[in-house]
Amino acid sequence: MSMSEETNERWSRRGAESAVRARILKEAWAMIEAGRLGHLTMAAVAAAAGVSRQTVYVQFGTRAGLLVQMVRERDAANPRRELVAAAIALADPVEALVALTRALSGWGQDIHPIAQALYAAALTDEAARAAWEDRMGHLHEFTEQAVRRLADAGVLARGWDATLASDWLAAQLNPLGWVLLVEDSGWAQDLYEERVATIARAVLVDTLRP
Template identity: 30%
Template sequence: MTDIAKAVGISRQALYLHFPTRAELLIATTRHIDSIKDVDARLADSRAATSGRARLASFISAWGSYIPEIHGLSVALRSMCDNDAEAAAAWDGRMQAVRHGCVAAVGALAADKMLRADLNEDMATDLLWTLLSVENWEHLVRDCGWSQAEYEGQITRLSEAALLVKN
């Protein structure tokens, strides 16, 4: 809080006049970033897709390219989740939003009869959701040094391998 106040050019106490807690500041920041980066527009392509497979690819691309934009914030928010129920709820809410996208993509695949027979929609959604986690992005891009393009390419391939009927 001290650092943020310093960066903004006000006193630490003044920060508390705007945001009652550190968690609320971070949550407000996520809302602000969302409105600036216009998540809805990014997902428009995905919703407009005609085939299930196109919808999946488009959703992965939209979310995958959004991750780097929110990554710093996500680190801060996640590190608070242990001690702060409000922060945990905020993070969980964001992840549930991603899950809804996964549900939609999996539903579109199922409608196309493209979903593997040995997966129900719930498990397929869980798998896709897991593959698309921020942690996996961090691991591949930050820790392993992959480019964003490599990440998106491999995760798309892997998601298709995970969910689609053979051939």
């Protein structure tokens, strides 16, 4: 076999593996969206995707690995990532905080089916807990950037340090808050985003400092 043929074969295998991986993730998401997280086992996903259970293990390692990859993939494809990136890039740290808070407040409507399912299952399901903690860690990465910029600029409100402020902000942006106010209480999405951003600024920014 020539080098060119070997290269083509290698790319063909990668393409086939990518297609299988995508099919597994698609079927796993279908189970989540149907409210069947408790039935989401490696064997069940394999059967739904038309592959062997071993194939699912090779691709994702464990059930926790599958759940983590599911939410990471959904986040990576979310168009709000551009809003988040633009917010972080703003020169003014206060404007960046407000814009980032609004962008992340909107994330709840995109991920609430998996967020609710993972949170409910995390109490008794270690794989679900791993996926939930992975996503909360991802959220903290954003909030830490925002509040550290406030601290570095000398405008973080008195009584806060960057760690406490990041924890507090991440708690306000927890997707379950979106469920309680928008889905359950009927708040408009724009109102929810505006109020969360306004409160974050009022609590975390020291307006008396220059």
